[in-house]
Amino acid sequence: MTQRILFAVSAALILAQVPAFAKPKRKEYDNSAAQVFDAALKTAKHRYAVTAVDEKNLKFTFETGKSPLSSGYIATVTIEAESEAKSALVIDMQHKNSGDGFAFNEVGHLTDQFCEQVRQELGPKPIQPAAVKPEAPPVTVPPPPVASSSAHDYGTVAVTCSIESADVTVDGSFVGNLPTSLRLSPRKHTAQASLSGYKPWTRENTVMAGAGLRLIATLTKE
Secondary structure, eight states: OHHHHHHHHHHHHHHOOOOOOOOOEEEEESSOOHHHHHHHHHHHHHHHHEEEEETTEEEEEEEOBBBTTTTOOOEEEEEEEEETEEEHHHHHHEEEGGGGGOOHHHHHHHHHEEEEEEETTTTOOOOOOHHHHHOOOOOSSOOOOSSSSOOOGGGEEEEEEESOEEEEETTTTTEEEEEEEEOOOOSSEEEEEEEEEBOOOOEEOOOTTEEEEEOOOOOOBB
């Protein structure tokens, strides 16, 4: 009897293991392909390391970190349009190291978790911090030198970046975090975006009265 019990337990443990080469998972959403792609990419950028993005084909890849069971995974995500208001997410997650062997359902857990996070991101209240961060109010730098002025006496500069927590300075003065919209006096100004671990981005532009300017800050890792 004892031997039968031990055999049954051993068999259950073996069946609970998942091979290193797991099958792709397909999850359908009642959203357009573009909406699902944006939500999935935002989720991956927030939680993992995105390594490649193919916006034309609605496809990207990301890598996970190490876990107690493996050296990490590489995931390929593809969005397939089924209709204007319905699409499917296909995620294929495999071990970085094919010699990791078995992962005890970890692949299945990670793919299910990712699909659920995308579903939540598509909800009425997105879950990623970057999605719910309010847009910074317009900032005047420096104060106008004259006593009275109108909106036509200034120019506007909108600065955006894929990393929305970066600090922004104008002419050496801190004005907030990205993205931001600035109302500046008409002259040359130097804008800089910086974030720990990244090379600072600097751009000098001439602001014209009554005109608008849009800048996209590009931060690269050091």
